[in-house]
Amino acid sequence: MALADSYKNPFQEYNANTMVSNKILDYWCSPFHILQSLPISEKDIFKDGNPIIFMGGRGTGKTMFLRYYSYEIQRDEALALIKDGKCKSILEHFKNKGGIGFYLRIDGPILRSFQGNGLTEEKWNSIFTHYFELQIAKLLLDVINDLINRNELNATKLKNDFLPKVAKLLRITNNKTITIEHLINELENQIEEVNTYRGDVAFSDIKFCPKRGGHASQRLSFGIPIIAKQYIDEFKDRDLSLVLLIDEYENFQEQQQKMVNTLLKFVKSKEGTTIRIGMRLEGFKTTDTINEDEFIKEGRDYSKVVFEHMLVKNKKYNEYLIKIAGRRLATDPLFNEKQFLDIRGFLGIKEDLEIEAKEIVKGGKKHFNLLINNAPIEDVKQHQNMLEYSDNPLLEMLNILWILRNHTSEETKEAMEDYLNNKNTNLGRKYHYDYINKYKLSLTFLLATTYKTRKQYYSFNTFAFLSSGIVGNFIELCKRSFQYAYFEEQNKLLEEGIIPKNIQDKAAHEVANSELEMITRIRKYGDYLYNFTKNVGNMFGEYHKDPYLRYPETNQFCVDISSFGDTEIKKAFNTGIEWSVIQKKPILQRATPNSQRTDLYMLNRIFSPIFDITYRIRGGFSETYDACQVEGFMKNLMPEPTKIHLKEKNKKQMITQPINSQRKIDSFQNEVR
Amino acid sequence: MSRFLQPTMREAVQYQDDKKYIQDIMDILPEDVLYKQIMLTNEMMWSNKIKKPKIEKWLNNFTGEVDDHIYEKRIALWLLLNYVYYNEEEVRHLCKALFNKFIHYQIKNNKDILGEDIKSTLSNLLSRVCFSYLGQPSESSAYMLYYFRQENDLMTDYFPKNIERLPKSIDTIIYIDDVTISGSQAGKYLERDISNNNNINNYFLLTLISAEEALKQIKQSEMEVISCIQLEEHNKCFSTKSMIFINMEEHIEKAKKIAKEYGKSLYPRHPLGYKNGEYAFGFFYNTPDNTLPIFWSDVNGWNPIMKRHLKITWRKEYGFGRFL
Numbered sequence: 001m002a003l004a005d006s007y008k009n010p011f012q013e014y015n016a017n018t019m020v021s022n023k024i025l026d027y028w029c030s031p032f033h034i035l036q037s038l039p040i041s042e043k044d045i046f047k048d049g050n051p052i053i054f055m056g057g058r059g060t061g062k063t064m065f066l067r068y069y070s071y072e073i074q075r076d077e078a079l080a081l082i083k084d085g086k087c088k089s090i091l092e093h094f095k096n097k098g099g100i101g102f103y104l105r106i107d108g109p110i111l112r113s114f115q116g117n118g119l120t121e122e123k124w125n126s127i128f129t130h131y132f133e134l135q136i137a138k139l140l141l142d143v144i145n146d147l148i149n150r151n152e153l154n155a156t157k158l159k160n161d162f163l164p165k166v167a168k169l170l171r172i173t174n175n176k177t178i179t180i181e182h183l184i185n186e187l188e189n190q191i192e193e194v195n196t197y198r199g200d201v202a203f204s205d206i207k208f209c210p211k212r213g214g215h216a217s218q219r220l221s222f223g224i225p226i227i228a229k230q231y232i233d234e235f236k237d238r239d240l241s242l243v244l245l246i247d248e249y250e251n252f253q254e255q256q257q258k259m260v261n262t263l264l265k266f267v268k269s270k271e272g273t274t275i276r277i278g279m280r281l282e283g284f285k286t287t288d289t290i291n292e293d294e295f296i297k298e299g300r301d302y303s304k305v306v307f308e309h310m311l312v313k314n315k316k317y318n319e320y321l322i323k324i325a326g327r328r329l330a331t332d333p334l335f336n337e338k339q340f341l342d343i344r345g346f347l348g349i350k351e352d353l354e355i356e357a358k359e360i361v362k363g364g365k366k367h368f369n370l371l372i373n374n375a376p377i378e379d380v381k382q383h384q385n386m387l388e389y390s391d392n393p394l395l396e397m398l399n400i401l402w403i404l405r406n407h408t409s410e411e412t413k414e415a416m417e418d419y420l421n422n423k424n425t426n427l428g429r430k431y432h433y434d435y436i437n438k439y440k441l442s443l444t445f446l447l448a449t450t451y452k453t454r455k456q457y458y459s460f461n462t463f464a465f466l467s468s469g470i471v472g473n474f475i476e477l478c479k480r481s482f483q484y485a486y487f488e489e490q491n492k493l494l495e496e497g498i499i500p501k502n503i504q505d506k507a508a509h510e511v512a513n514s515e516l517e518m519i520t521r522i523r524k525y526g527d528y529l530y531n532f533t534k535n536v537g538n539m540f541g542e543y544h545k546d547p548y549l550r551y552p553e554t555n556q557f558c559v560d561i562s563s564f565g566d567t568e569i570k571k572a573f574n575t576g577i578e579w580s581v582i583q584k585k586p587i588l589q590r591a592t593p594n595s596q597r598t599d600l601y602m603l604n605r606i607f608s609p610i611f612d613i614t615y616r617i618r619g620g621f622s623e624t625y626d627a628c629q630v631e632g633f634m635k636n637l638m639p640e641p642t643k644i645h646l647k648e649k650n651k652k653q654m655i656t657q658p659i660n661s662q663r664k665i666d667s668f669q670n671e672v673r
Numbered sequence: 674m675s676r677f678l679q680p681t682m683r684e685a686v687q688y689q690d691d692k693k694y695i696q697d698i699m700d701i702l703p704e705d706v707l708y709k710q711i712m713l714t715n716e717m718m719w720s721n722k723i724k725k726p727k728i729e730k731w732l733n734n735f736t737g738e739v740d741d742h743i744y745e746k747r748i749a750l751w752l753l754l755n756y757v758y759y760n761e762e763e764v765r766h767l768c769k770a771l772f773n774k775f776i777h778y779q780i781k782n783n784k785d786i787l788g789e790d791i792k793s794t795l796s797n798l799l800s801r802v803c804f805s806y807l808g809q810p811s812e813s814s815a816y817m818l819y820y821f822r823q824e825n826d827l828m829t830d831y832f833p834k835n836i837e838r839l840p841k842s843i844d845t846i847i848y849i850d851d852v853t854i855s856g857s858q859a860g861k862y863l864e865r866d867i868s869n870n871n872n873i874n875n876y877f878l879l880t881l882i883s884a885e886e887a888l889k890q891i892k893q894s895e896m897e898v899i900s901c902i903q904l905e906e907h908n909k910c911f912s913t914k915s916m917i918f919i920n921m922e923e924h925i926e927k928a929k930k931i932a933k934e935y936g937k938s939l940y941p942r943h944p945l946g947y948k949n950g951e952y953a954f955g956f957f958y959n960t961p962d963n964t965l966p967i968f969w970s971d972v973n974g975w976n977p978i979m980k981r982h983l984k985i986t987w988r989k990e991y992g993f994g995r996f997l
Contacts, residue, residue: 487712488725510709 004494009486010328010335011479014472016064017105021076026331028068029324035314039305045069045276046099046241048303049269053249053277056307057580057604059472062278063105065307066245069276070103071143075150091152091234099241101276102139106132108251110198115253117201123208125255125290130214131194132259136244137220138187140228141166145180153234155180161231169223171212186212217259217290218266225273235272242273250283250578261296262289281306282578309586312469321464321474328475340497343478344460347499351459353444357393360444360451367393367450370547371400383409389416397443398435404548441614442552445544448612457508457609458501465615466508468583468605473511480507505609512609522579525572528634529581532572535633536603537611539623544613553614556585556602556622564627572634580604694927695744701921707750719758720957723978728753731978734967739934740927748928749967752910753978755917756968757954759881764851764956767881767901768817768824774899775847775879799827802845805836807862807878812984813959814850817881821849845875851956852882854904854963855948856890863896882954884963909951910965917953932965939970955979 013023032042040052046069056062067073078093087093094100114128115121147153158180167178170186190210197208225242228235235242252260260277267274287295298304311317325343329335340346361367365388372380386409387399395416402412411427418428419435448455457466467474484503485493492498519530536557543554564570576582585600600622608615625633632638708725715723728750735745759767779786779798786797804821806814818832833839836846853859859878876896883900891898907914911929918925929945936944943962945951950963960969960981969981 483712483716486721486724487715490724490726 004334004490006333007486007494008332009479009482010332011325011475011482014475014479016061016067019064019067021073024064024067024073025077025080027324027327028064029320029327031310031320034320034323035310035316037314038310039303043098046097046101046243049241049267049274051264051267051275051277051302053279053302053304054307055279055281055283055304057281057470057578057583059470059476059580060307060311061471062307063247066101066247066276066278067103069097069101069243070245071100071146072103074101075146089152090147090150091240095237095239098239099243099272100143101243101245102136102143103245103247104135104139105247106135106251108248111251111253111256113198114256118205119201121255125259126214127194127197127208128256129217129259130210131191132256133215133217133220134187134191134194137166137170137224138184138191139244140224140242141180141184141187144228144232145184148180153232158232162227165227165231166224169220169227217262221263222266222268222273226268226271229272238272240272244273244275245278246275247278249277249279250285252285254285257285258288258290261287262291265289265294265296265301277302280578281308281580281584282574306586308469308580308583311471312586317469318461318464321467321471322460324471324475325478328478334494335497338497345497346493347458347460347463347478347481347504348501349459350461351456351501353440354392354394356456357397357444357447360448360453360455361393363390364451367397367447368400370397370446370450371403374547375400375403386410386413393447394440394443395420395435397447398431398439401439401443401547401549402434439549439552441616442544442549445612445614446547446549449545454609454612456501456505457615458504462615463504463508466605466608468580470580470604470606473515473604473606476511477504477507480510483507509609512607515604515606516610519579519581522575522581525568525575528569528572529576529579531636532576532630532633533581533603533607535636535638536623537607537613540603540613541611551621553616553618554621554623555605555608555613556600556617556619558598558600558622558624559626559630560598564630567627569627569631569634573630694923695741698744698747698921698924702747702751704747704750707747707754711750711754714754718760718763720760722758722957728978730976734935734975735931739931744927745931748924748931752917752928752932752953752965753968755910755953756979758979759954759956761957764817764881765820765824768821770901771849771879771881771899772821772825774901775877778897778899799831801843802831802847803836803839803843804832804847804849807848807850807859813852813956814848816958817849817851821879839872841872844873845877846873847877847879850878850880852961852963853878853880853887853891853898853900854884854950854952854961856887859887859891859896859898860894863891863894904952910953911945911951932967935975936966936970938973939975940966955981 013019013027016024019027030042032038040048044052054062054065074094074097075090078087078090081087081093082089087096114124114131119127144153144158148155148158159178163178163180163183166183170183170190172178172183172186190212193210194208197206200206201208221244228242230236234240246260249257249260264275264277287297289295296302311320314320322343326341329341329343335341365384368380368384368387371384371387383403387396387403389395389399399412399416402415403409407415415427415431417423418425419431422428445455457463463474463477466477481499481504482493484507485499488503489500492500516530516533519533520526522529540555543551559573561570561573564573573582577584581604582601583604585602602617605615605617629638708728711723711728712725715721731753732746732749735749736742737745739745776795776798780794783798786794786801788794788797804818804827806812806818808814821827822829822832839846848859848862850859863876863878876894878891878896878898880898880900882902882904883898884904885906888898888900888903906912907916909915910917910932911925913922913925915925918928933944936946940946940962943949944966946965947962950961950965952961952964953968955961955964955969960979962969962981964979964981967975968979969977971977971980
């Protein structure tokens with residue numbers, strides 16, 4: 001079979017929940033080896049006694065992260081290392097890593113089933129606690145059993161102390177001859193008891209009476225690890241922590257979170273056990289514990305790592321994406337043989353705005369209509385010749401902008417020529433500054449609008465920006481690009497390792513649209529968030545069509561959520577953050593150059609292609625919304641707010657606004673991303 | 674001055690109407706949506722057999738000889754999207770389903786074979802049957818036997834070389850075929866085999882796909898037909914009940930005209946497929962001639978999208994016959 005026949009989209013597999021172990025190992029790309037100044041080190045995953053909560057939007061890689069550090073994946077990694085002679089045993093590998101991770105994910109529907117049917121909340125809490133304890137106990141014993149089967153632990157030794165002690169915890173009285181299989185079997189039966197009850201309770205008045213009694217919180221989840229650390233010689237090592245990895249914590253109900261929060265608060269770190277939790281942003285339904293007077297507090301009871309923050313502000317984020325893509329490309333035999341392992345080769349490193357501008361105008365001069373329709377000078381045609389520069393329509397656009405901002409044609413022409421001839425004059429420098437640092441991208445958007453077409457979204461750099469710090473978004477963009485390229489331009493893809501920009505653009509639009517559609521599927525507030533995204537996106541779109549480019553690349557907004565009260569709108573807004581529809585900037589920033597620092601938000605940049613808006617964050621001006629406006633956007637109560645907004649600004653006022661009144665590029669250069 | 678530049682009022686109205694149906698189809702079937710669906714179908718079902726350049730090449734066959742070329746192309750694209758392609762996995766699955774259906778039929782209708790349990794019943798059933806193909810060993814029916822045997826874990830002994838010399842214990846011949854639309858071919862072979870086998874009491878035709886008319890025709894003989902998929906009136910592309918043009922019936926006649934007019938130069942005697950098949954389906958190994966020739970023909974410079982490998986008889990191979 002030819003290598004081309006074996007081609008499979010390297011970005012096809014996406015969901016870490018369903019990925020088999022070897023795929024996770026194939027695709028794993030450690031953030032610790034690439035990203036700089038992370039809030040934690042790899043060692044902390046196992047060694048830090050304090051619980052750590054990993055927060056992030058959908059697709060940020062939480063599940064991939066937690067699963068990678070789970071027993072199953074680490075064991076398979078150990079086996080590969082043993083095969084290569086780089087490690088002697090599985091346990092040695094775990095000791096090198098610092099611990100063993102026990103991965104637990106309970107499906108949302110199961111979690112939601114522990115309520116209703118006439119039972120009190122208290123009763124359900126007890127049943128869930130019992131169930132949760134059993135699940136963790138089974139996880140622990142499954143791992144120990146697997147280690148026994150792989151001759152890493154001695155089964156006979158365990159029979160002396162460990163197994164009888166665990167049996168006692170499980171209330172098995174005849175525990176002298178107990179085996180680990182018996183215990184696992186017992187746990188499975190007890191879990192089945194709960195499952196049967198969950199199914200039956202809707203149809204009868206039966207009571208839940210577990211044969212061997214119920215397990216209170218911490219009995220097994222803390223009890224078994226403590227026994228293991230005490231009585232299993234191989235676990236006594238202080239370098240080997242036993243770490244519970246709980247995923248999708250946002251699915252836990254409020255009362256269930258209270259129970260787990262209590263575990264976080266009283267985690268037995270001194271005994272070498274601790275907890276890591278993965279959840280969406282705003283995934284905490286409560287920070288209370290089961291003790292009424294106590295709650296968990298960030299810093300004191302747990303530390304928090306936000307994936308988006310860790311990624312989006314990191315200078316090495318792009319490098320990280322290149323490595324992630326590289327791991328996937330390497331799984332394809334053809335790309336491997338041809339050494340097409342750098343995603344930048346397929347997508348191009350950066351977009352070429354000048355070429356794109358030429359493609360937009362196709363030799364036309366329609367963009368000078370902007371001048372004819374808006375310029376504060378008479379006899380515009382006469383000046384047009386001075387402002388033309390066919391080699392680069394973007395310079396022509398900048399010339400138009402300069403005229404609209406009250407520069408003379410002569411001055412503008414001189415500035416352009418100085419810039420083109422690298423003359424170090426004031427005008428030349430200013431022109432260079434405006435073109436390169438300020439307006440190049442905005443002018444491309446404006447140019448495309450003038451020709452009733454769209455600016456294209458392509459190149460690795462653009463995709464990295466569009467991904468908004470969510471690795472899953474980047475993988476999705478690549479997946480669709482490869483999918484279309486294979487269908488439309490197979491030879492270019494497989495033979496030359498190139499994906500044409502029109503295909504990348506199509507992929508970017510498709511991902512954007514499917515993500516927008518996805519919003520409506522958010523169970524609560526989906527419709528509100530869909531409207532909000534559409535309205536705010538359109539608002540930003542209007543800024544990009546402004547011929548005066550007063551607020552170039554505006555795509556952030558400022559709201560004071562605390563002023564919303566405990567309203568539906570606030571809940572909807574927080575749901576938007578939980579699902580990464582809305583992203584909060586990690587640090588306080590100014591909404592406008594001279595205002596106070598405040599919380600800034602942006603729409604996930606993956607939506608940018610829908611609204612023909614920038615994919616970058618430039619800083620400078622941000623829209624400010626109050627609760628009423630947010631409600632208006634969410635409930636579609638503000639018809640076409642964007643146009644109203646822009647009309648409010650008097651054209652003359654815009655013209656006379658001195659160009660240097662805008663915030664200098666230096667002041668927000670660091671914010672560009 | 675050309676007639677188009679100075680139309681009469683009536684012609685102008687007509688022209689407007691014509692424009693409207695073209696615009697209609699462009700609105701109902703946007704090109705990018707069709708391509709996207711075809712791409713997804715291609716990935717999921719067509720084993721990535723077709724890529725966009727091949728589709729574009731095929732669409733270039735539609736040059737506007739019958740209708741506006743944009744309209745022709747959009748209709749062609751729509752027909753392609755509705756083409757049913759049976760990939761290898763599906764053919765294998767159908768082979769399994771077909772045998773299960775046969776077993777079920779026999780258990781229901783033939784009390785002689787019933788044993789104490791399913792195993793003994795199956796053993797009784799198989800002890801009296803043999804499987805064979807219709808037509809020549811090089812034809813699709815024989816090809817189907819291979820998959821049928823594999824998927825149903827049948828011993829090669831059940832597939833005798835020569836069905837004219839069968840052991841006396843065999844009283845049932847089961848023919849396996851991929852598709853029977855008119856039933857005429859099956860009838861022809863059956864006639865031959867009946868005359869050569871006195872021991873045989875039962876004849877079955879197990880076919881993946883069959884059409885209503887074939888069932889009627891074959892059931893007149895002594896043969897029972899069992900098939901997985903039964904084609905009906907709504908499966909015909911241009912029937913008034915066509916599933917393809919549901920909610921866009923006003924385009925059926927125009928679409929049919931396009932397929933027929935181009936079909937005339939591709940398969941003159943059957944421009945809409947053998948015996949006016951009007952079907953749009955095929956298998957990974959070949960396309961039946963009952964399917965619209967615009968899909969499969971490669972004569973007269975036509976670029977097919979689902980090429981059909983024609984049966985070449987000895988006369989044709991040596992240059993005889995084609996002029997007879």
